[in-house]
């Protein structure tokens with residue numbers, strides 16, 4: 538039998554652990570971000586390349602123009618850091634510095650509030666440089682490149698915040714975007730002229746020929762599909778890509794449960810259900826969008842999904858070669874996966 542003294546010691550230790558972590562739905566402790574699974578410090582090839590196109594004088598002209606809020610943010614950044622350069626690029630678009638945004642290849646068109654967009658305001662001006670960095674940094678880490686003049690598709694592009702920066706960075710690429718949200722696609726077609734956009738269906742197939750893209754990327758798309766849609770669209774990506782073509786996608790996984798739990802962004806009861814389901818089947822799904830849908834997109838297989846690496850491996854192989862799996866690499870939350878189309882049976 539455990540003595541009262543040892544019991545008191547154990548209780549004190551347990552309290553210390555709980556204080557340094559987050560009590561989970563199972564009464565266990567999820568470690569706080571002191572020891573997260575994610576790895577920091579991805580390269581920023583897009584930020585660096587776009588920044589190098591801008592003149593130093595451009596930034597001297599920037600400071601007097603900033604709003605108080607934007608100046609407060611700007612002055613606490615470390616000069617020369619990736620975040621400082623990226624912010625300078627966004628601000629040069631937002632504040633219309635003569636020529637600088639254009640030299641970087643970024644454009645100022647901004648979706649109005651009734652058009653779907655995942656980011657708004659000064660730090661979204663010109664598009665998502667962060668996500669373009671994420672795409673090219675993870676491709677680089679995987680040791681692969683999109684060939685010169687390649688055709689790329691931003692699958693689930695909304696109003697184009699990512700593909701517009703990809704086009705600014707790699708002017709040689711033939712850029713396409715698709716999304717079921719008609720308003721977002723209409724706006725993108727009218728405002729981002731160097732890119733082709735199309736409305737896509739909720740279920741495959743897309744109206745594109747097989748083997749027609751060298752690379753598809755999908756930011757925060759497999760983080761929403763239910764298991765049937767996730768499986769069907771994976772097969773459709775295989776059809777759309779050229780042999781050896783690259784698919785970069787992001788998922789919610791175990792790290793996202795830790796992220797949402799530690800920040801208390803989701804109800805404990807939902808995270809408990811997700812974990813139970815992930816441990817049992819590899820897949821957790823929360824139907825998030827209710828009767829109004831996601832900006833009008835009503836689909837029982839579109840909600841918030843959590844995919845274990847095991848589920849992904851079992852569904853992606855052997856048709857795909859897994860080139861990279863990086864936990865919580867997208868905004869400290871979603872996992873990033875890079876797959877290469879294989880043709881099973883071929884050498």
Ligand SMILES: C[S@@+](CC[C@H](N)C(=O)[O-])C[C@H]1O[C@@H](n2cnc3c(N)ncnc32)[C@H](O)[C@@H]1O
Pocket residue numbers: 653654655668692693694695696698699715716717718737738739740755756757758831834839
């Ligand atoms: C979380 S947003 C991400 C948008 C974009 N990738 C970005 O990062 O800005 C999810 C997008 O997926 C779109 N979507 C909904 N159902 C889809 C489907 N079946 N196939 C492709 N995209 C879908 C939504 O309309 C929305 O624009």
